[in-house]
Amino acid sequence: MVRSVRCRAGVRVGLATLAVAALASGCSERDAPVPPAPGQQLGQAPAARALDSYATRLRASYAARVAAARRWGLKQVPLTPPKPPAVKPRITARPGFEVSRQKDWYLPPVFTTVPTEDKVVFLTIDDGAEKDPAFLRMMSDLKIPYTAFLTDYLIKDDYAYFRKMQASGVTLNNHTLHHPYLPGLSYEQQRREICDMQDIMEDQFGKRPKLMRPPYGNYNQDTLAAAKACGIEYAPIWNEEVFVDHWEFREDDQRLRRGDIVLTHFRGRKEWNGTMADDMRRFLNYVTAKGFAVARLEDYL
Numbered sequence: 001m002v003r004s005v006r007c008r009a010g011v012r013v014g015l016a017t018l019a020v021a022a023l024a025s026g027c028s029e030r031d032a033p034v035p036p037a038p039g040q041q042l043g044q045a046p047a048a049r050a051l052d053s054y055a056t057r058l059r060a061s062y063a064a065r066v067a068a069a070r071r072w073g074l075k076q077v078p079l080t081p082p083k084p085p086a087v088k089p090r091i092t093a094r095p096g097f098e099v100s101r102q103k104d105w106y107l108p109p110v111f112t113t114v115p116t117e118d119k120v121v122f123l124t125i126d127d128g129a130e131k132d133p134a135f136l137r138m139m140s141d142l143k144i145p146y147t148a149f150l151t152d153y154l155i156k157d158d159y160a161y162f163r164k165m166q167a168s169g170v171t172l173n174n175h176t177l178h179h180p181y182l183p184g185l186s187y188e189q190q191r192r193e194i195c196d197m198q199d200i201m202e203d204q205f206g207k208r209p210k211l212m213r214p215p216y217g218n219y220n221q222d223t224l225a226a227a228k229a230c231g232i233e234y235a236p237i238w239n240e241e242v243f244v245d246h247w248e249f250r251e252d253d254q255r256l257r258r259g260d261i262v263l264t265h266f267r268g269r270k271e272w273n274g275t276m277a278d279d280m281r282r283f284l285n286y287v288t289a290k291g292f293a294v295a296r297l298e299d300y301l
C-alpha cells in the first residue's frame with residue numbers, strides 16, 4: 001500500500017519520497033502525515049535505513065518546531081521555506097521606483113517584492129532601538145530568518161546585542177548613521193550618512209553590508225549614487241509593514257504576494273503597546289494562516 005499526499009501543484013508523491021519532498025518542494029508540514037505506511041521500514045538495505053534515519057530526524061525536528069511554536073504562543077507551526085533558489089532572481093527597480101540614470105549608472109535597485117514563485121515572504125526589521133533578549137531567543141527557537149537594517153545612533157549603546165543577532169545567522173545591513181530624510185541632504189551629506197555607517201558596520205560587525213534601506217523609504221538619485229559609491233548593491237524597501245496591533249499594505253487589495261518584503265521595527269513597550277515577541281506573533285500567525293513561509297532575503301539576492 002502506498003499512501004500519497006498532494007503537494008503544491010497537485011504533484012503526487014509516494015511515501016518513500018515524502019520526507020525529501022516535504023523539505024525540497026515547500027510542502028507544509030501540515031500536509032505531511034509523518035507515520036510511515038505499513039511495511040515501509042522493514043527493508044534492511046542501507047538505503048532504506050538511511051531514509052529511515054532521515055525520516056526520524058525530520059520527525060524530531062518537526063516535533064521541536066511544534067514545541068517551540070507552543071512555547072511562544074503561536075496559533076500554528078510556521079511553514080518551512082523551500083531551499084534557496086540555485087539561480088537567483090534578477091532584481092530590478094520596481095517600476096515607478098527608478099531614479100534617472102538608474103540603468104546607465106547601474107544604481108542599486110529599490111524594490112518591494114522579489115520575483116519568485118516560492119510562497120514566501122521576507123521579514124526585515126529596522127532601526128534598533130529595542131534590544132530585547134527574549135526576541136533573540138524566540139527567533140532562534142522558531143528558526144525564523146530575518147534581515148536587520150540598523151541605524152547607528154540607535155544601536156551604539158549596545159553593539160553587542162546585534163553581534164549576538166549576527167551570530168545567530170542574521171545579516172546586518174545599513175540604515176544610515178542618524179536616520180535622516182535623505183532627499184533633504186546634499187550628495188556629500190548623504191554619502192557620509194551611508195558610507196560612514198558602512199565603516200562602523202565593518203568595525204563593529206566585521207562586514208560591509210551590501211544592502212541599504214533609506215529611512216522612511218525616501219531617496220533620490222544622490223542616495224543611490226552615494227550608496228553605490230560605498231559598496232551597496234541593493235536598496236530594498238517593503239510592501240507591507242507590521243505593527244504590534246495592525247498591518248499596513250502598500251497594495252490596494254491588502255494582500256500578501258509571493259516574494260513580498262515585510263517591514264517591522266525593533267520597538268518595545270516604550271513605543272508600542274506590546275513587545276517584540278507580541279509583534280512577531282502577529283506577523284507569524286498572519287503569514288502562516290495565509291500559507292506563506294518566511295525565507296531569508298539574502299538567499300534570493
Ligand SMILES: [Zn+2]
Pocket residue numbers: 126127175179215216
Ligand atoms: Zn527606519
